[in-house]
Amino acid sequence: MTDPVLATYHLEKSFGALKATDDVSIDLYPGEIHAVIGPNGAGKSTLIAQICGGLKPDAGRVELLGQDVSHTDTRTRAKAGIGRTFQISALAMEDTVLQNVLLGALGAGGSPWRFLRPILSDRALRDAATQALVRVGLQDHAATLTSQLSHGQRRQLEVAVALTLKPKAFVMDEPMAGLGAEGSKTLTGFLDGLRTEAPILLVEHDMDAVFALADRISVLVYGKIIETGTVAQIRASKTVREAYLGDGA
Amino acid sequence: MIRESNLNALVLILLLAVPLWAVFNDEPFTITLATRAVIFALAAVGLNIALGLGGLVSFGHAVFFGIGGYAMGIFAHHAQTYTPVMEVPFLIEGTKSMPVIWLVAMVTSGFAALLIGLLSLRTAGVYFIMITLAFGQMLYYFSISWATYGGEDGLSIYVRNEFPGVNTLVPINFFAICFVILCLVVLLNALLAKSPFGLALNAARQTPQRVQTFGLDPTRLKLLAFIISGVVTGLAGALFADLNRFVSPTMFSWQMSGEIMIFIILGGVARLCGPIVGAVTFVMLEHFLGGLSDYWHIYLGALLLIVVLFARGGLVGLISGREIAHD
Incomplete structure (x- = not known):
């Protein structure tokens, strides 16, 4: 199996008593779209900030192309190949x-x-x-x-x-946020083709888009990844349904 | 509405035409007034590089204006008293040469901007304003206590400094020197704004977080802008001291910093010729209203209020409308 382009190992981040990231290990392989889903406040933005360099993890590490970048700043990680998009347009x-x-x-x-x-x-x-x-x-x-x-x-x-x-890897923070159905569909088509250029770590709330695009999905709840798997596995997972998706999924 | 580029050309032509008219009508005082406006404009164009492009609201630009002034004062003072500026660790003689004094003024103000920038750019917003103000006050009180160079009374220079091949004692010649420098700096400002550095700096002002994700360092970009800005304002300070043949702690005062900022706000922040229009307006008000009342600042305050409330792009914005996007 090839090595992951981007990976985190046992990331931890707390704000006082709140554990925003709890032992998060996630990886992104060439050519894939790995979606991270979870309810509001699950710690998705904190995770992205740690991957991109805006926040320092308390423990654990971030690797890009096998290199430990945990102790570098946003700028260095960007130069090393992390291409980030923002949830709120910056x-x-x-x-x-x-x-x-x-x-x-x-x-x-x-x-x-x-x-x-x-x-x-x-x-x-x-x-x-x-x-x-x-x-x-x-x-x-x-x-x-x-x-x-x-x-x-x-x-x-x-x-x-x-x-x-x-970039060597895209990290996209809710690219579909606020888009109408048509816009969302167009962007989904576009991102689908983009994965061959660089894999995408996709944090997204739009479940239609996630299910259409993702090769794998990780579900983040209260800072912890409760399940990682293919679309079918996640859809079928009882744990995920109880914690996040509900019965409609 | 007049296109901003046409307005800029018109402003520079008028600024040149008034002293030329004064030459033919034997009005040397008008030339001095025009020179004063040009030098103030130069100081403000300097600040506008930091403020307009970099969003750095420096309330301490009098530091650089004063350093430039004292660079001139100290070197010329030693030249006229035939004493060296320093002997240890190496000998530095005084000089009456403008280019040398300008160089000293620019290097020292640039170095001061580097130090002040390194410390103050760790903060933003109101803290940045306060730290730059604090540096201004530090140097103001230092200059008051610096008895070697006149302390509170300042330093007088008997004869204006020299420029190779030009008789600087003739008012219009000194005006021409200042005017050419102003034009060159405005050109530099225009080039900077469209350069890769200008684009990155402008983005660092609007969205520093984003600029970092491009692998660029917003603080370094702003620091360099602050240094360039300090160098230009320092040069203006040296010219101002030469215009008056006098330098005093007033050049370091917070009122001076405020005035430089007023020139920009009056004329239009980030507008190429905003600082020039602002400085000219200020000098005209100072001259005409100052003749009527000692309390002419009341009217300046009223004008400033009107501009801030009703003409966000300053006087330039009022005349030429919204800034069009750069292509």
Whole structure:
């Protein structure tokens, strides 16, 4: 079996008496989409923050391509290949759509320590940015101010920005949040094709999307993974039904 | 509505036209006023690099203005008294050469900005404002107690410093030097804004968390912006001291920091020529209303209120409308 691209081993994180992450081991193999589901307050965001470097775990470790990155910061992990999207869009709202993706391309393949030539004169960056916009279908909005985009378009832009980073693994925090049925369906189709480029750790509430996309699902409840398995296994699991899905699933 | 780029050109042309008119009408005081406006504008363009692009609300930019002023004052003072600035560990002589003094002013203000930035950029928001203010006050009281260089009374320089090939004693010549520097710095600001550095800095202002996930370091970006900003304001300080042939602790005062910020807010934050429009407006109010009443700041306050409440983009925003997105 190949090695995982991204993995956590026995991660622990407490806030006072609250155990937000309790012995979480999770892995992501090449070409797969591994979804993490769980009720609100289950510790999904805390887990993502520990994987991406925003929070230091109390114990356990995070590995990217076999390298222990537990003690590195967000920046180093991003450079090492973790491409994150945010639940609440953290885009530069005063900038244009193109500027937002250019910035991702700059982080991936350029240096910000250039002062006198316009960034648009850098053909490689501009091409990388434009390609990412074409892939998510935002090419006609390149010059639009990000603040003027619809919610759905902002979600698309989040993904486009992550694409420019050319990561080894995507960590997506609820990319479907707030999307209508149509938008959700389009993005699901897109993410389905994306897994061959880099595997995706997908934290998502939209169960239709999760069941359509995930190769494996881990269910997080009160900071603990209560079950990991294929879609069929998770659907059939009594424990998961009781703790999270309910009888309708 | 006038396009902002046209407005910028118009502002610079007017700024050049007024002193030229004054030359032909033998009004040297008008040239001095215009030079004062240009130097204030330069200081504010400096702050605008930190504030407009980097979102750094520095309430201590008088530190750099004062350091620039004292760099000029100290070097010129030693040159006119024929004493060295220091002898140990190595000999440094005073000088009357503007380019050398500018270099000293820029290096020392840049170094001060590095130190202040390293400490204050660990904070944000109101704490950042307070720390920069605290540094300003520290240097203000230090300069008051620095008896070697005049303490509270400041330092007078008898003759304006020299620039190779230009008679700086002629007011319009000194204006021209300041004006050329202002144009170069505005050009630098425009280039920075569109460069990879400017884009990253602007994003670090809006969404620092996101910028980190790009592998970029928002603090380092802001620190460099703060240093560039300090260097420019320091250079303005050296020119201001040369304009007045006098330097005093007032250059370090918090009122000075406030005025530099007022220039930007009046003209328009992050607007290329906002600081220039603001500085010119300020100097005009100071001249015309100051002649009518000692309490002219009341009217300045009223204008500032109107601008803040009704013209969020400052006077430039009022005339040229919303900023269009950069392409």
